[in-house]
Amino acid sequence: MAQHLTAEQTPLVADLSQPAPDSRLADVRVGVVTFPGTLDDRDAARAVEIAGGTAVPLWYADTDLQGVDAVILPGGFSYGDYLRAGAIARFAPLMDRIVDAASADGGMPVLGICNGFQVLTEAHLLPGSMIKNERLKFLCRDQGLRVENADTAWTGRFAQGQEIVVPLKNQDGQYVADRRALDELEAEHRVVFRYAGGNPNGSRNDIAGITNARGNVVGLMPHPEHAVEPGFGADLSGSGAVGMREGTDGLDVFVSVLEHLTR
Amino acid sequence: MSETHFNLDTIEHAAATPDTELPWAELGLNETEFERIKEILGRRPTAAELAMYSVMWSEHCSYKSSKVHLRQFGEKVTDEMRRNLMVGIGENAGVTDIGDGWAVTFKIESHNHPSYVEPYQGAATGVGGIVRDIISMGARPVAVMDPLRFGAIDHPDTQRVVHGIVAGVGGYGNSLGLPNIGGEVEFDPCYQGNPLVNALAVGVMRHEDIRLATASGTGNRVVLFGARTGGDGIGGASVLASESFDDSKPSKRPAVQVGDPFAEKVLIECCLELFKSSLVEGIQDLGAAGISCATSELASNGDGGMRVNLDDVLLRDPSLTPGEILMSESQERMMAVVTPEKAAAFEAVMAKWDVEYSWIGEVTDTGRLVIDHHGEVIVDVDPRTVAHDGPVYERPYARPESQDALQEAHFTGSPEDAARPSGAELGPALLELMGSPNLCSKEWVTSQYDRYVQGNTAMAMPDDAGVVRVDERSNLGVALSTDSNGRYTRLDPYRGAQLALAQAYRNVATAGARPVAVSDCLNFGSPEDPDVMWQFAEAVRGLADGCQAIGVPVTGGNVSLYNQTGGVAINPTPVVAMMGVFDDVTRRTPSGWREDGQAVYLLGETAAELDGSEWARLRGHLGGTPPRVDLDRERVLADMLVNMSRDGMIDAAHDVAEGGLGATLAEMALRFGVGARIGLGEVAERDGVDLFTLLFSETQGRAVASVPRSEEVRFRDMCTVRNYPFARIGVVDAESGSLDFQGEFAVGLDELRDAHESTLPRHFG
């Protein structure tokens, strides 16, 4: 069993050069894809490094996954979110490789955050889609989430039902799917995160994040990578008040996948 | 083809047809200016030359009315002020050394008029423009801010303007991945037909990465890259497409510019890659006056000349005339100078990011800017005469006769008057103030902006300053605040500008950062009105004197004139942006207390200064003289706040500004939802003011801090040693859920929050 890296052990600053506390985790290579218009790629890479893994930048136009063990599709506005969020990015050459690797026997873990989630739905790796927020405005706030499924590659460190707080920031965050797809998601326990303390955008069934049947592909709208570093995280945490910007509830998403891959 | 066909107005043709009528008046030039152009050239200008001179000699580009005053920013500098200044006024943006080999560049600019015509796109392209200024210095943009001013909150047109502008600032900034870390929102009828959209961007770089807008090295190539050139922003200059110059049918020119934030995001990354590999010798963004500005500035800042072939410019609209191409303000474009050896590497970067580019010319040793079109020379000028030798006006100015009467109309509000509540009325008064359009929570606005992206935001709204980390290893970082008070400045422009400076300075210091640099955006009415010109002259003088007094230089800025509706000018609104430096951003001071039992201290003394205050505004009063400014005292206060923060003597601090001490205490309690017990009797007695005055007067040089019990002795010692007045005015009370002014009145935090947060949603949904 790999050594857990707790939030207290995490360095205060993203010192990318420091030796990771656990060399087995450090051996895990997590690819972070940059599309034109991707914005939170450096943040996702920083989160991977703070969690103890190794972040590998991947370029959308390449066709080589560089032997990474997992992939993150970060947030942002790929192609300006023009047409529909994620609609153009999904045709990137690298996406074919990612779809293959996610569907292959090994079932490579893939995490789509915000725009990355939108890309995954456009690529049909995950069901449903996102439309404009109910109130039609971009919304940035600290958002409560309930972890509904702690068995995916990206949520193993959480407890079932645990409440966490991470930043939410998007304009097209309202999750929609038809009745059948929703029923199937619920029946198969594939809702991974649900909004807690108020649905911010009108998403069906308060859904904030879902997974595929195998649990290796996860997409969510809020941003766990923005709650990983004390001083630069959320103002709140699921386990009560913390200091200003001290909330680091998102870190366990990244530690989870490192542990999952070193099990 | 007719003789006067625009495309054929070559320099030869111009020399041969000296008497051709030219539309110089339509292009905004006056007769003297036109004569001067002829004198410079020794002939009449070609249509293309006329286009260039007219845009470059416009108020916006040449600062012809403001130059004589702005000079003071350069003259009133001390060695102390110069110490950290790496690039000063005159370049696209100033650059300040913040230590450890890091440099920071920031600048604030206006996009007022376009944002009234088309609020979303006007605001969006305002953000886009200022960000390109920052990139062109060689920096990676890391944050934006947006001081905004709107008309009356309940005016029907305010809806349109507010929704559009806020969505536009957010839509563009969010898409670029730049955290929005602060700004201002003010509502006042004077901005009804002329909202102010000022946008600030800040960028960081290593010292060695600073780039300048110069074209040097004969034989180096000039490249235009990014978006294609369209008819945007030619607007008033559409005479260039009209029948008098072109017998083909007049083409349509867009009334407004549309921003493409995706193109700009790609342009940012693409430029950073160019800088990293040292692929450009000089670089310039394309903003106002487009190619005219970029070519003439690059060439005149360099050591030679430039030859450009206009046929090589990629066009979005093929019907553009040469003059229009030169004037077009299409967004998301850059111009760079590249050595021939690096051209291939440059092209590879463009290919990687899928950015269109075209080589349009080269650097020459002629000292002339020569532009060809269809194989003929249509421009042949000394670039300095276009870029730097524009007209300079000493506009007449005089103190308006009405100023005395205005200054004598003090806010009197007698104690019996409803305008001056006392006793039990003070609770409702505080609630009314905290729910007023200008002191209410701005969350409705700020929640539409991404403040997290890039992962380096250590502090943002609603605290006193925005704070971003620059160096992820050392936690070195900067704090920024923007401030202005048009009402104060209306009452006394000299003092008003200094008040804006003092507030921005104090905000940065309250957050815990050492103030080091200023940028400013001077929003005024028409310079042709002597009253307005007087306001402008006084404000600049106040700002320059003020900067000298606090020892912080102006590094750049922007002047926006002609802000008026009909004949009525806006309140003069000099927005001051202050930057401060942190050795370690994790030491920043939040603006609210949270630890039960901590002592609450007030720094500074309170005088009866209600003229121009928010309270007076609530009662419909504007008159008298604004609060006094003592910048030496501000220096002491700032120094104390920075040291107290660094040495851990305070846990929270918030400056006292608009709304007075009452607003400060209410905001501190609301920040983390923690109440306090406050006793103001002793301070009122010490300062000789009543409770109403103590709560709502806007005397400067004050801040409130919460101090851990263990630090009280050190805290008091520091104040005593520096001879700064202080008073222990209360205790943080985590249980009470209220702000309890003991023996006087109490307001529940729920009630307070409701008053504070419901105003904007109630008006804007």
Next chain:
Amino acid sequence: MARIVVDVMPKPEILDPQGKAIANELPRIGLSSFTEVRQGRRFELTVDGEATEQVLAQAREAAEKLLSNPVIEDVVNVSALPEEH
């Protein structure tokens, strides 16, 4: 029940970043016939009863006042939708 369609397009001289992004992408997915793409909006307004001339007049007013931004967009069509739909 009847439906009225309102079509709104960006003015030809106005930059359309969305259309541009789509036009760039189409050849990459093997569709290279198109030289330009413009993206606009289509509204379907439902009325109880028939699409009378009076209702159409209201739709035209809606198109000008609310559904389009006359500074950057043109209303290119307001018409009743044939019933098949």
Next chain:
Amino acid sequence: MARIVVDVMPKPEILDPQGKAIANELPRIGLSSFTEVRQGRRFELTVDGEATEQVLAQAREAAEKLLSNPVIEDVVNVSALPEEH
């Protein structure tokens, strides 16, 4: 030069927040004939030459593959634009 129009609308069962906001606003500006509003997208694709059957086929493919998301949207029309425009 010819133009082809592609119209895409949100599926009837998918909530349309923009349409809803417009429907709420219309009565406020005095236009109360409409019981529902849906907002979709209209694309105009330009081709050099004529709108041949082959070009139309490409447009249909573009509509299905890129211009619409079948999970939430229907392509309601792909047709050549009459030349008057």
